[in-house]
Amino acid sequence: MEVGQKLELLDSSPSALRRAAPAALAIIPVSMLFGMLAQRADWSLLEVALVGLLGFTGSGQFAALPLAQSGAGFFTLLLVTASINSRYLPIAFTSSSRLPRGFLRKAGTAHMLGDEAYATEHERDAPGTVLAIRATIFLTWVVAGVLGALLSKLLPAEWIGNEVNLGYPASVVLMFLSLVQLRARLNVIRERQLGVLLLSAVCVVLALLLINVLGSVYFWIPSVLIATAVLTRAKL
Template sequence: MFFLPEVHRHPAFREGMRATAPVAPGIAAWALMTGVAMVRSGMSPLEAVAMTLFVYAGSAQLAAIPLIMAGAPAWVIWATAFCVNLRFVVFSLHLRQYLMHLPRWRRLVNGFLTADMSYALFTRRFATPPATHEEQREQESYLAGNYFMTWMAWTGASLVGVVVGNAVPAAWGLGFAGVLCLVGILCSLANTRLRVVAAAVSGAVAVAAYALPLKLNIVVAIGVAVMLCFWLEGRMPKEQAA
């Protein structure tokens, strides 16, 4: 929504940009590696650019790429992307009370552009939904400033990665760069006991089910890890799960 004057001219828009600026380099690094990985895995530059602009979901992109290249059925690709991005269902449910006053098309745009860090920074800044019209404008402008920085960092660096991946010789071995990037992100996010369990279980199941066709081991691994962690969370005290 950053293209609307009433949004980007509001002081909260710049506040949101400043809040996101410190994490923008990390987002750009991930996007750069994702752009390289898309091209080096066999996608054409046009396909990689289209995925960058229209999918806009790094983890889902990297999960879907091998399935697309393997010729997997569309339902397998959709199921994998859905499992990877289940967290956005939770984000949407929470943000509904903040954005429900907006027209549908604006809610859709806000939903598409809101990423993990945008959601985290926004909800930390605004603990309660808006009560007045001015608060509605302030909150939407702040959220737009957040995801404007995220979108710029991701899209710009990903497109650079597509160019670099297309220009660099295959002998350099950059096709594995996206995987290495995700490993680093995974290690930084595994900061609770349940998250460590989820990472260990999903990894073990993915290896054990490697023989499944069409990379279905990824879908199976995600499903097993999610169900196990839901079961454990209901039986563990909060201080142990953290």
């Protein structure tokens, strides 16, 4: 790494950490819930850590849990996870110019891309800032997942019965993060707020129609492609 790149990373880290802190704190309960659910499904701490490190996909990890418990095959898990995470293709494409130089740093930074990081980053952010933001959120997710599994392992089994749906609070938090991201974008483009809201509503309606036509598993890819085309054409 060049001296200039090192200085750039050091200078941008404090500001990047402050910007990433709200998103990192917001995903802690979600990741801990995943860890608790995974431990209840007899996943080890190492398995929880590896899924967070290698997968780093909240919705994909939550979707994989019941499928793994029901004995679903590898290709079924792969198809469901890939369809859910297909939304990262346009996100990765639009943010590729912000990646740092060097194969390992570029690959690592690209792997740590997430919804929260994408919402936190700015178009003019330096590569060092992008790396610091993504690493902060990524490591928070992994550590919180392991802590959740450890907490579930230490708590008496009768404290959390099987009738308690721990996945419901996670859905609420994820919905809150989506609304926060939408609100942040509306603040940036104040003169187009009504148009953005209408386009978002159109995308939601189309997704609901695809759920009814294709089912809750296979609607992801076409709905993501349609939403990407609509929002890209509107330059959002």
